[in-house]
Amino acid sequence: MGPSGCGKSTLLHLLGGLQRPTHGEVWLAEHRIDTMSERALARLRRHHVGFVFQSFHLMDELTAVENVELAALLAGQSPRRARQRAMTLLDRVGLADRAKHLPSALSGGQRQRVAIARALSNEPLVVLADEPTGNLDSAATLEVLRLFEELRTGGQTLVVVTHDARIAAVADRIISMRDGAFVDDSRLAGTTVGTGTVYGGWR
Amino acid sequence: MTGRLLLVCRLMVRDLRRRRTETVLLLLAISAAAGTLTLGLALDNALARPYERTRAATAGPDVVATPVTTGPDALAALAPLPTAPGVTAHSGPYPMAYLMMTAHGRTVQTVVQGRDASPAALDRPVVTDGTWVRPGGVVIEPTFANALGVHTGDTVEVNGHPLRVVGTAVTAARAVYPRADWRFPGSILVQSSGLVWVDSSQIGTLADGQRLSYTLNLRFVDPHASTSFHNMLRDGIEYHSWTAIADSNGRLVRQAHRALLIGSWLLTALAVASVANIVAGRVVDQRRRVGLLKAVGAGPAMIAGVHLAEYLVLGLVAAVIGLTAGWLTAPALTNPGAGLLGATGVHPPALRTVITVTALALAIAAAATLAPVLRAAATDTVHALVDAATSPRRRRWRVWLSRRMPAALLIGVRINARRPRRARLVMVNTLVTMTALAALLMGLAQDRQVDLGETELANPKETRTLQAMLLVVVVLCVLALVNAIVSTWTAVLDARHPLAVARTLGATPVQASAGMAVAQLLPATLGVALGVPLGIGLYLTVSMGEIRYPPASWMLAVALAVLLAVAVLTALPALAATRRPVADVLRSARA
Structure with a gap:
């Protein structure tokens, strides 16, 4: 968490290999990634990292299910297997009945859930989410938070950049940033004890 | 592998379907260049093939002998030729008179x-309409009859x-009109002049006592005997080889052929500009798409593959359209009054033509798209996900100058500084058109x-050249218009935000519109100024003989018309x- 311009999104982009650092090193899952080639970074993102963006970044011309299976097809999975996995994920995010819809026919919350399903497509080590609720209204934000909570409970690692205190409410660890540096690192659990639910808004 | 292939095909088909107008415009641009090149190459065949076909069909001679003398002297001069060594066949001598019709x-x-x-x-003219000569009748060579x-x-x-x-x-023993x-x-x-045939029994009467000339057609056992020379005068006899006659006939379409070939290169340049223009219009979207693909794990090769596949398919379809259109149009430029047998269009285009035209269409598609695709593929993903215009470099003299400029000019200069490549495309567009x-x-x-004694008749060579040039110019103007519309719309869409900011600072809608017009007019003026001497130079390079220059007022009027357009x-x-509220524009630009 942190104020605008403190470097949260840059940190996330560095972690995902979307941007290269001007100084220093970036390590992810025991691999140094700042020296990797574009091709190696692409492979890394394909297999180990899932992204969720504030503005969804779905392919407008592809349906929901086609957007979700995009990463699996890129990873070389067979079309049939990729489709099965995409349908399972859409079902998990509650959008199985919207699988054939184009993004333009979905609400903001639904689009973000499609983006989350896409991020989970290749069973990544970590999902990096950049202000995932920034463009959503309260109802849609709750839908996404509920989903994140389910993922966390299921053991999925999520790194979420946010302004939203309600997201912080479901986090195990909160790192605060200011002026490009960490100013606070609170390990709230290690277990789920002590963490609240999104429904109360605050722990 | 199947999955990736499916993904490439899916993204390609969906993107083409989503941008139907752009797809049609791209096809139009590349097809125009491919079609004109097909036409140019088809006329290349028209230079030689119809004469060869006519020569075979009419048993054309290897050499035509015509004495300088007339009457019995001419017959006497020709008498030994049929039995000369190496001569295998002959026809004639036929009487000839140079008369007025x-x-x-x-x-x-x-x-x-x-x-x-x-x-x-030898020399059995093939009747293309009506019947062969009979007393009281005359048969005319078709090009002459048309004129x-x-x-x-x-x-x-x-x-x-x-x-x-x-x-x-038609005959292969004498060149066609004129x-x-x-x-x-x-x-x-x-x-x-032109050629006509009459019954031999009548020619003396028609000549009214004028001494007749004679002509003798010869065929040699050694083909080299007729191809080693074009025209020759020996012992008072003029010899014309079939190669000289073929060359004379070829001149009818040679200039038109050059005009078409050069026109096809101009159209190619314009098509590249056109494709680059359309691609530039969607580059922001394309860069976001690249960023998105990178974010979900696509490597540079995959990204290049996705984008190139789209344009290569467009290139192939445009090649097919261009080949068909050029092939169907070719007879219109080669047939009427060609005075020779056969038409280019009835035969499918040669393999060489198909390969050349396809390569050109693919090259246009690749050339215009490769740079943005590679640049986007090599860009940082984060930068690819956002649009970044060129930041003008700050110079003291520029700041000093900008303070003294009228508002419209300042806005225009700033827009061009922000998107310099787009300004260059406008320049190329007007340069090629002009x-x-x-x-x-x-x-x-x-x-x-062409002067035929007492009367002047249409010169088929000039008429055909002008036809070819008109064809090129019409296609070119359509393409240039499409280019201008695409270019101005994308420029207006792209400049919405800076124009809205200018309006918040007090610029009126008219000043903002004038600023946009100035932004396009600055590079267009340069294009027009360079295009006039280039066009004149190009014509001088291609044409032969005496040259006339158009009045300066014509050039000025056309240049002004282009700039006005x-x-x-x-x-x-x-x-x-500018009719849209400023706040709306700023809000939509931020989103």
């Missing part, structure tokens, strides 16, 4: 040859003797008549865009 009130120089109905060993507007059944007067036109026929070589008896100097228009004006200024095309969408 009147048709539809026009009197023209005409080469009249006397023939009979019996089949000859005179004479048809089978009409009546003409040869040296004052009325004759009925009984047909038209190169049938009319001359005053006994002279070796030739003048423009070059072609200037060359066309040069073509229009030329004398398209650019200004209007820009100002209208810009004015429409």
